Amino acid sequence: MVVLYGNAAVVYRAPFTWKQNKLTWKLVHGGLMFLALLLSIVGLCAVFDSHKGLNLPNMYSLHSWVGICTVAMFALQWILGLAGFLFPCSPLWFRSSLKPIHIWVGKAILILGLASCISGIDENLLLALNESSAEPYNSLPLEARFANSLGILIVAFVLVVFGILSKDKWQRPEADGESFHMEVNQAKQEHLLALKVMRLTKPTLFTNLPVTCEDRDLPGDLFGQLMREDPSTIKGAEALMLGEMLTLPQNFGNIFLGETFSSYISVHNDSSQVVKDILVKADLQTSSQRLNLSASNSAVSELQSECCIDDVIHHEVKEIGTHILVCAVSYTTQYGEKLYFRKFFKFQVLKPLDVKTKFYNAETDEVFLEAQIQNITTSPMFMEKVSLEPSMMYNVTELNTVSSADQGESTFGKMSYLQPMDTRQYLYCLKPKPEYAEKAGVIKGVTVIGKLDIVWKTNLGERGRLQTSQLQRMAPGYGDIRLSLEMIPDTVNLEEPFDIICKITNCSERTMDLELEMCNTRSIHWCGVSGRQLGKLSPAAFLSLPLTLLSSVQGLQSISGLRLTDTFLKRTYEYDDIAQVCVVCPYTSNEC
Template sequence: YFLIFAVMRLTKPTLFTNVLVTCEERDLPGILFNQLMKDDPSTVKGAETLMLGEMLTLPQNFGNIFLGETFSSYISVHNDSNQVVKDILVKADLQTSSQRLNLSASSAAVAELKPDCCIDDVIHHEVKEIGTHILVCAVSYTTQTGEKMYFRKFFKFQVLKPLDVKTKFYNAETDEVFLEAQIQNITTSPMFMEKVSLEPSMMYNVAELNTVDTAGKSESTFGSRTYLQPMDTRQYLYCLKPKQEFAEKAGIIKGVTVIGKLDIVWKTNLGERGRLQTSQLQRMAPGYGDVRLSLETIPDTVNLEEPFDITCKITNCSERTMDLVLEMCNTNSIHWCGVSGRQLGKLHPSSSLHLALTLLSSVQGLQSVSGLRLTDTFLKRTYEYDDIAQVCVVSSEFKQS
């Protein structure tokens, strides 16, 4: 072959690590080992026993790359002969388990390449798949005699998973959704977590719950240093609230399973940046049934045998109109005040109504609010609601004191 082909992965160097060999002065070697470390140009002057030196080490092979990082490589084709070659075409493809990508900056051939001259190119690719990747580099050219030459080289490397992400969803009665994201560093080196954010779906607004107010300033719950050591796990919490235009549409919010996606940005050795974006996170839609009853207001503490008020919200989650009747059934501790069997009228699909009710408790302690029954007169179907909420019942003397 007339041409020589070279490929080098462009990556940040690493700090050179010294092998420490030392002893006390009274030992047989005396100060020999200490003097050798002082004379070693790679050690830090005045801190020779520090393993990390002042020199940097260039990568010796392709090594491993992590999902979300940018793969960069330098490609050089050098004319090692004493003849001029023509029509040089350099092509670089990246073969993954599912596709083959062309990474060459230009598909046009170079007219000629003189002796001792070279063609250089730098390719970049954001890695989005894990597993085995093969960089396929091919060169074709024509000699002075008109003979067409062709050769190619293969460079195999592994793409590993840098983070393990687990999510948990909690559905609140107020249609809010709480997301807990557990992120674990499964690499062998520390990570600087630059950003972990949640991009909500179009129906939600998101609030991050990963900061605390200290002396009027908002500080991260993880402190000022956001480093994640190998195999360490960190929990991030987010609260999603339905947007105003969707908040009153119970039927729509009920069926929403797509919440959004996490956007994670980190940096590793010497500032190498990586970014990982999850697929759309999905929750298990809450099963409210045809009619949903939720509490809007309820006191935390009430007096024994004294009436108190609560406000209920009744929502038609079905696709048909209902004609509802409210029945109130007393329990051993909770007694409802008012007329049972009240007609609430027709309730259209995805519509809601607010209902003020009065009740009292005859037993002290933490009591459950139970005993509400809603009957749809159209289908003669009754919906029972027990353990709606809990209230603390105390004697009037205790509350006044």
């Protein structure tokens, strides 16, 4: 009974059933419940027959009392559910009042069923083991272990069912024309109140298709005269498709992710009666959740004839896909009858921008982020702001401006428009904050960089905002020892010594005793003693090492040939192509 009951309780929570007809799964729910009830009644009859054959009294234990109460409540629950939710003739007020009671009593029956099973298993073990010649219960024979394990599994199953029922995001989304055939009954019933819903959005300029012809054609100047007399055309530019007049949206249309959805809701009393206890509720159903958008959840005490209740709702859209605005109105007539109706408005939320990111890890701890943003709508956008909000360990510098005499100018010009299907690239440089810059182990493991904040405006100033999730990069692998350059000249003279400063960082978790070896290459020659001891370097510590070298070949030369040896483990780390330097001849071409 408990297993069938639990499966029937969560049948509406399976996501694959959400897009199917609710009536089918309502019948599955009722059928499983009926089968569980039938098995419970059969079990009760078997218990009474067994007690009668063994001359045992009935209804003396707590298990029997809880079991009878459970089955009685289950039978009453099933009958009321059948009458309230499957019979199309049941009144709407009865269904709306019964639904919360039906849900609460259903959970209570599941708890009572669990208590009946656990107490029944324990009672049966006490009677069967302690009153027979078999091993007693306290010695935990095989039968007791099996029965205890069965009880634990039943408890775990009930906990899983309650966990599924407690998740609001797993609740079946209500769709148009789906709930209890309510809309069919509501369409046939005349209500005293009228519900009007209009989406609030910016108007658009009126467009027409001008028809032009030459004077020698058959119509002559007829079409030109008609366009000049048309009030929607621009005087002196009648052949221009774009007019001066604004047009309001004719339907809900589409909305883009990041924009603010606004809607005007009006409830008007069309009757000559005074209506009482009016409650207007607006919910937005998405693919994952149901949001309450009503400004107030309190009921209006009364509404006179020809009066109305107005409300404006706002919601910043954060999910793509199908959205359903559910507007429900409940009220009481002057004769005490409670009525209820609702309307559904479906619209699509589309993706306005396509954002792609790419990371570049520099030789230092700097990270460069390239963000590629594409306008995938059908209208141009004014990019008001595209900024990067770094994580707590980084400072960010935008590289999207060109410095002038007084101030920086955007690389995209003063008017940053993004045409449909156009792509724009933004570049950012992230540097570790000073308190984290010296912690090599911390910076090495950081993968979260920050998130992009994009703000735009459409044709008539309608604002949209989109924030990406936390951007993550692949952390570079530095190994046990990291060697980087703190100072190196860009250009050096041929065969003249120049200085560089190397930074050696211990990225391991142990203290290292290092030895430096400098190996000459064909073009680079090191000046100084090779094989010298650098001393011990603690974990996450670093040392700055000045070195002198010269180049015997002109051109762009690669600095290579450094070797660091850990004397404890006898492990050598080779560093080639550390950096590049431009070698020039300071004399004339003949002297060189």
